Amino acid sequence: MAPRRPRKKRRISDSSAMPVGAMDADALLSLPQEVLDEVLARLDLRDAVRTSALCRALRRRWETLPSIDICIPSVKQALWTVDCVLPRCSGRVRRFHVSLDELSARRLDEWLLVLSRRGGVEDLGLSPEPHEFFSLHSAVFSWRCLISIHLSACHIPPLPPDFEGFPVLKVLCLVDVNFQQNGEYQLEEIIETSPLLEQLILSEVHIGGDDFIEWEIRAPNLRHITICSNIDYGWNFAELPCLHSAVIDLWEYVGNRDFAKFLVGLVQVRELSLYMFYAPVNGIKILEMLPCTFDNLKSLKLFMHFCELPPILLVFCLLKSMQNLEKLKIKIYYGKVQKIELNGEFLNAQLADGMCANLQNLEMTGINWLPNEMSFMKLILSKARLLRTLCISHDDDCSVSHVDPLHELVTYGKASAQAQVLFKGAAGDY
Template identity: 40%
Template sequence: MDLLSSFPEHLQDEILTRLDLRDTVRTSALSRAWRRRWETLPGLAVSFPDGTPPSVVDRVLLRYAGPSVSRFKTHVDDDDDDAAYASHVDEWLIALSRRSVESITIYNDYGRNFTVHSSIFSCDRLLSGCPSACSGAAFHRSLSLELSLTDVKFADNGESQFEAMIRASPMLGVLVLEEIYTNDMDRVIEALNLHTLRHTFTPKILEAPNLQYAYQLHGAPAGFVEFLAGVFQVRELIFYVKPCDLKVDAIPFTFSNLKSMELFTDFAEMNNILLMFSLLRTSPNLEKLKIELQRPKMVDNRKFLNAQWTNGMCANLQLVEIISYNGWLPLYFIELILSKASFLRTLSVDMDACPVSQDNQLNELL
């Protein structure tokens, strides 16, 4: 006897929200009428914890007949069969694309290879992705979208499709590209409303006139100056500089808007020091400088460092932060900053260990 259907609808809804999803889809747990009511709810936000079998997700997602699934989140468990789970994920994405999904999160912490079905780019309400370029549908929403790609290998011609997808996404505001594997680095990224770029995969040409924050990780590419030309308007710039990767004597443009710069660099390499001074010379409005040292030594030439300084350099610099993980400080550089940056307010030094054999460094700094 179906007693649940005799309750008022608002009480049925209250009961439903308190039931575990595994119970709601179990045939013996609820009557057919109750199951039909659950399957036709106007919207569904569902989260599956680590270890949920794919069959349970199927019974919830594929059975649900409502008009929308607002949020979908699941965690792939380490004990599940790779091939079986991959096929389920493909089916879930197709089902979600038909239900006006707004947010999809699939955690995959164990290096499984999933192919993202093209239907994902047909989700016209998706807040964390972009429409497919081949769909031709404009993405008109007053939102700043975020697209994050991590540990991705492009299929054949995938780079060109990726370019087209970005170009066809006028509301894309944040683009994160980490551990992107490609054999074709001569890419052109066009994103008119992009304001934040965080990447290890660096395009050859970047056309993003509204870019404000650029974070480049794990080294500088060939054609680094060309890349800098695409981000010259940013307010904040963060990047790693590998030893001997670059030889930049001068940068032929000015970072007029740059207020904050963070470098992960090697003071033992002449090329890195030249690049750092080139950046400082072309950033007249820089207010905050943070440097994380990679190796505990420095080119020991005070005359050389003084020769790199020009009039107006660091004229607006107010905060300098030096981080050393080896108990060593670039005293010549710090002395230069202290003597030249007339508006400096704060000098912050962070060391993981006090130097034992060079404890006079701390005394000299004080």
Template identity: 35%
Template sequence: MPQLRSRDTAAAPILECLPPAMQEEILSRLPIRDAARTSVLSRVWRRRWEPVPYRFLDWPPGTPTGTVDRVIARCAHPVHQFRHPYVRELDFGRFSLWLLRLAALGVRSVSAEFQYSNIYRLHPCIFSCSHLATLDLLGCKIQAPPPTFVGFPSLTTLSLSKVGFAQGARGLEALIFSSPSLRTLQLDTMSIPTVEVDGEEEEVFEQWVINAPNLRRLQITQNYYYGWHFSALPFLEVADVSGLFFGFYPADRDFLMLISALDQPTKLKLSMPFTSSDALEGLSPSFENLKSLSLRTQLCFPSGIVNILRVVKNAPKLEELDIEFMDYEDKLAEANINSLYAHCADDLFSNLTNVRIKGAICERNEMLLIEFLLSKAAQLEALDVSLSICCSRSAKDVLAEAAQYGRASPGADVTIKRYQYIP
């Protein structure tokens, strides 16, 4: 530690000898938190960092509000990024002032988390930030845009968590539509109100559309479906809607519409409907690019296996299959393995090399699916099964049963292990 202090003391005079313009250039290239740390170098450097025109304002937790005020007020050049990890309720008004200044400075990236959820009404000047490329917000309410708002032509990344809209779902729909360059969209636990039906408020959501023709990555983390559908997504590469509990999905036709619009990704994560019906009957698109598929489902009905097969047989390039079994909510209705063969072609699983199953309790339907995979996947290299804490069978017992199944790939490595809690 004494050596570190000695080095700092020796460095300070050297830095002070540099021309002021060079000092500013050095400081402006540092993250704001590192620039602020130069205040410990010497008395001369204590406030040297404050008037520098920073392009990346990434505030560390606990930064005094006054410091943010002074730096933003002195900014004379465009700001590329503003990030505040935690805006207290006491500072909501200050944030509005910061945002006004940032809009004038042509900010390109705004990321902020607000104390409490959906209380702070984001200042409408956010719509004046016409150069935004990234907007990342947690815990606020977005007001209606002014009539002069023409969109965010440069916005490529939109990440919203616990965010509400004064216009309801239509406000979110309009925000996405006004961002034609959008490449990444993340929606997490959005605050979307229900609508009234026959004068009474019910758990029904207004139907709206995610219209983002250039979208590459999509992630929706929401327990319940809240009325959204997709327009064409021709460039979508990665889609994750596995957070939805499709056991509560309003209708099979809605799920069919959803999955039919997600036929382009190479990587797809889904929650499957927990119903006794064949929810994917009539599924027509071919998931010709799909190489990695992750599913959350339960197999209390034979239709659970059939629905999995309907997706897989439309994915000829599928290489990796991950399945997470949810807890059963209904009495088990056993499937028949002969009926499963009627739903597949001879080349099903032709490119499948890795299967991972999580949360298995090894009831009959789950074991039938394992048997079916082993008997059909000729290129299979590994099948890993992680048993649920609710599974009454031992890993050794399950492995012994799986060893009796016929295998299309003799070299496939089958692993059965108990659930392990990782804190």
């Protein structure tokens, strides 16, 4: 008898089985309209547009959203994307971050005017790639809903006569921007009329003209400030009661003004970074003592060297006013050729009562095992009673062997029984 042929299994249809995309679409469409709009608005712009492929009901739904975010880091996509999105989406743009090339920079004024008619944006970020300056349209000064501004390599126009400030602005970041003559007045007004400002970054800000008035940065809610400039534009700090951290690049101009007055406004800071390897010779007398104490300061980071007297005296000047300091980090810059040698007697004479009383961690990076560097580390080891670690790394190009000086530090007398000397090798290795 011939063998029986196996039966074919019949597929039982399941009306509940649906394609994954259809199931996702049904789940989205089951949401209340305002919730669905919020979900789509929180998606990346490209993903929001892609939801059009899920089902007919979602086709072009992104175009009717009350608000969207336009964030385009790619220069190649900026022009095409913004030109396609802005005319089709009638809602307000909450976030507008665009990297500009030469062609898109030419369209920027038109885009900003369209955004103004839509009610302005909350988060604005503009930067050119390659680094070619663009001009900012003054319409931006009417966007009273701005919470965050990030501008790089642009020309800032004068403030319009009807400028009323940015009442909800929390972040202002200006990097390599140009103000016209008397721009210090303009910058002061922008900051002062932003009462909620929490973060201020002024890096390589350029102001036209040669003579600058002294003016104050007034921001009662400011928590972080960064100032990096090779020119003194007259800025000072008013009282900043909420200040948590500050990064200040002093460059060379501090010797020509009242440096103590410059620092008084930072007295509430808890974390401070100072670039001071350009400390000028005429700053010696100015930097003997500060008229204030940094009682809240716990962490200090210094970019300096021990090759000349001014930066060394500046270190002691600061430490005298920072007696609650717990962490000190010193990054050596331009410190290969020692021009003056200071002995332990001189350094001991710079000490004041309570100096380094709470210091727990000292980190020295990029050292060259110079005598002044060694003397400073020995001084801290012998005086800091709460010190836990002295962490050391030498300069990448250091030609001096670390064996003997490191052994000298390890065996040196310590005020703290818990103090450990940790060697991390070359600075670039960690």
